[in-house]
Amino acid sequence: MKRAEKLTVIEDLANKFTTYDCFYVVDAMGLTVAQVNKFRKSCAEQKLLYQVAKNTFIQKALERSGKGETHAPFFSKVLSGFSGILFVSEKASTPARMLKDFWVAERLHRPLLKGASIYGDLFIGPAHLEALRNLKSKVELLGDIVALLQSPMANVMAALQSGERRLMGVVETLSKASL
Incomplete structure (x- = not known):
């Protein structure tokens, strides 16, 4: 990938981090192509935006969006290995509910929740999935x-x-x- 393409990806992600106040970082490693396609379809049905990106791109995009300093613990604990981002604009609990429903439908525990940022608050690790599912909307x-x-x-x-x-x-x- 050329430098200009990398900068375009980073700018696109930075714009999304600025636009969306809530996002989830998930690890979909180990899913088959068919399962990934079902996951993407589930995201589209729930009006979620799913994007896979390199961890360094995500870090740089967060820094450009102004969320870099507040999300420093997020960088160190979450951004390693495979990372996909679920952006949500309306109800912050929608991705958590969709993940749980996908697990039940596919009989597995993937994609794994790495962490989430909900209106600036960080939830690190899959242990927070139930709490995120029960969040009420504004x-x-x-x-x-x-x-x-x-x-x-x-x-x-x-x-x-x-x-x-x-x-x-x-x-x-x-x-x-x-x-």
């Missing part, structure tokens, strides 16, 4: 927060709408409590 978390904030207001509204007698009882109780 939309789900915001929904949970809104529900928690609406709960007290909903209780007040229910008390006010429950009838005049009950409302009068609440007003009387409040007036006695303030005296």
Whole structure:
């Protein structure tokens, strides 16, 4: 590969690292061609971008994207051997779920999760796969927060709408409590 081609690959990866806040690094070594094709098809169905790259290209691309300093532990522990990257734009748990489903379908434990970066937080090693599978999306978390904030207001509204007698009882109780 010529220098210009290498720089193009590194720039492309750097742009993806800048664009995507979540990515997984996996090791698909040992899969047959048919299994790799099924894996790529699964990625496409889940709207994941899968790219295989040299470890040095990945390191240089992360440095160019500005994530090099924060991902230093990631470099030393993860980027060795065969590395493929799964980029995800919407739900950070999608690649973890897809990996687990692929394992079940193919009856093997490949591709192996090497590590993941989820909104800047690092998860190193396959032991984190279950935790990554259970991550909620930003939309789900915001929904949970809104529900928690609406709960007290909903209780007040229910008390006010429950009838005049009950409302009068609440007003009387409040007036006695303030005296």
